[in-house]
Amino acid sequence: GENVEQHPSTLSVQEGDSAVIKCTYSDSASNYFPWYKQELGKRPQLIIDIRSNVGEKKDQRIAVTLNKTAKHFSLHITETQPEDSAVYFCAAEGSNYKLTFGKGTLLTVNP
Amino acid sequence: EAGVTQFPSHSVIEKGQTVTLRCDPISGHDNLYWYRRVMGKEIKFLLHFVKESKQDESGMPNNRFLAERTGGTYSTLKVQPAELEDSGVYFCASSRGRLASTDTQYFGPGTRLTVL
Numbered sequence: 001g002e003n004v005e006q007h008p009s010t011l012s013v014q015e016g017d018s019a020v021i022k023c024t025y026s027d028s029a030s031n032y033f034p035w036y037k038q039e040l041g042k043r044p045q046l047i048i049d050i051r052s053n054v055g056e057k058k059d060q061r062i063a064v065t066l067n068k069t070a071k072h073f074s075l076h077i078t079e080t081q082p083e084d085s086a087v088y089f090c091a092a093e094g095s096n097y098k099l100t101f102g103k104g105t106l107l108t109v110n111p
Numbered sequence: 112e113a114g115v116t117q118f119p120s121h122s123v124i125e126k127g128q129t130v131t132l133r134c135d136p137i138s139g140h141d142n143l144y145w146y147r148r149v150m151g152k153e154i155k156f157l158l159h160f161v162k163e164s165k166q167d168e169s170g171m172p173n174n175r176f177l178a179e180r181t182g183g184t185y186s187t188l189k190v191q192p193a194e195l196e197d198s199g200v201y202f203c204a205s206s207r208g209r210l211a212s213t214d215t216q217y218f219g220p221g222t223r224l225t226v227l
Binding site: 102 | 114151154155170202210211212216218219221
């Protein structure tokens with residue numbers, strides 16, 4: 001089955017800096033990669049996703065890149081703000097049609 | 112549109128007791144998923160319903176876990192008897208279609224289960 005590795009497990013940045021979270025996956029047939037953000041005490045919410053037919057997608061301050069050859073994808077947050085502080089999960093939809101999640105990254109943005 | 116709701120938000124029970132978690136999906140969503148996150152680990156798939164049928168229950172840890180979705184609306188997940196390693200946050204999610212790539216999975220707020 002699919003295996004998703006996510007790094008780092010924790011990330012602390014200063015407000016205004018960029019943050020990058022990286023994930024690798026094992027199932028070469030995976031073709032959909034969502035990112036979820038979970039703020040403290042709240043539900044995970046989809047913030048951005050990418051399909052295998054594109055290499056990059058951007059939505060304001062967040063972007064996701066995908067390298068299918070290397071089987072890795074990354075979340076980039078620019079000009080970080082304190083409200084970006086949360087746990088971020090990457091996931092991959094594999095050939096079994098299930099979402100497999102990474103272990104999460106706790107991002108802390110210090111004012 | 113109301114989101115996915117889960118009840119209770121927290122549950123603290125003793126080892127050997129029974130607990131039943133409930134999930135109400137978004138109205139009209141045929142697909143309902145249960146996930147679990149143990150402290151510091153990944154959100155792990157447990158099972159998937161399409162309407163009232165179990166489409167995939169390959170993630171269920173063992174036969175102490177029983178999920179039902181009578182009538183294809185809300186779902187329950189019962190743990191009987193609970194063990195210490197069952198502690199974690201249980202999430203429910205729902206979607207219209209079965210492929211995450213075409214139909215977003217919307218998550219509930221989760222039930223935090225603590226087994227003492």
